[in-house]
């Protein structure tokens with residue numbers, strides 16, 4: 001049944017967030033589109049559960065008086081995760097709170113145990129390499145027995161685009177190839193750009209978008225909005241996306257780590273409806289290329305917060321299934337301990353992906369705590 005079938009005005013829907021708050025509003029408002037099944041336990045007029053999302057526009061002022069915050073049982077979460085952070089939703093609720101109504105809690109999300117996340121290791125070669133160095137590296141990897149075809153880990157290498165097709169033929173079995181960037185839309189008069197369609201045409205199925213170097217190098221300076229537009233377009237064109245987010249050192253020191261990451265993620269969430277082909281890479285900018293890796297606890301803390309944000313603002317199902325990678329000075333020495341953290345589903349590796357030790361990082365999937373699916 002769609003949102004409006006069988007619904008006559010005025011009616012009310014119930015929205016529940018991961019923070020355990022519901023709000024009431026007429027169902028004929030655009031932001032109330034994601035209605036669930038009729039809940040007969042709820043009082044008349046007919047009430048339905050729905051989930052608010054940050055892409056929903058603010059409600060028209062005429063309906064603000066209908067918003068009613070009601071404490072309810074929070075969604076079940078894994079014990080080690082902090083409570084969800086419903087920052088955008090809290091703003092909506094603060095408009096005009098009135099009174100509480102009885103209700104039934106939303107059904108619980110799928111158990112994490114049923115939502116296995118295949119370990120993922122990405123190698124981002126950035127603007128490095130020559131035909132010769134790539135041939136040598138690939139030979140070294142192959143001689144060391146690398147190869148992941150059909151295995152419990154997914155490996156994706158992002159060479160500079162001019163080498164992407166030739167590198168694909170040289171890589172170990174099962175290693176996939178990614179671009180490091182694509183254009184915001186379809187091809188055309190955009191000198192120097194590559195479209196998602198061109199990647200597909202060349203048999204390349206992945207793209208890295210929103211890398212911190214593209215966000216923060218002043219002559220590139222991609223905004224949250226640009227990154228989100230690229231992510232949505234690439235997905236629509238059939239690519240899989242490694243979407244990067246991460247805070248800068250001064251933002252972490254100011255206590256804004258979660259706020260910055262949530263802002264970047266919210267921009268993407270506002271344009272993405274299907275997360276099946278999205279992998280999130282959390283890369284603290286202060287750890288990239290510096291040799292200063294985040295501690296396993298620091299990485300886990302942010303990954304857990306991101307998963308909680310996804311649960312509250314997208315869906316518990318997406319939060320349980322989306323892979324969240326860590327990136328920033330990952331090496332053969334530190335990868336196993338990082339891989340052992342519950343919410344670390346793999347890595348996006350820069351410098352070490354240009355070295356023989358990369359295969360040891362691939363092997364760190366053996367230390368992963370998350371159940372894997374081949």
Ligand SMILES: O=C[C@H](O)COP(=O)(O)O
Pocket residue numbers: 124211283287288289290291327328329330348349350351352
């Ligand atoms: O995309 C990869 C990240 O920027 C990490 O680079 P890094 O491993 O050299 O620190």
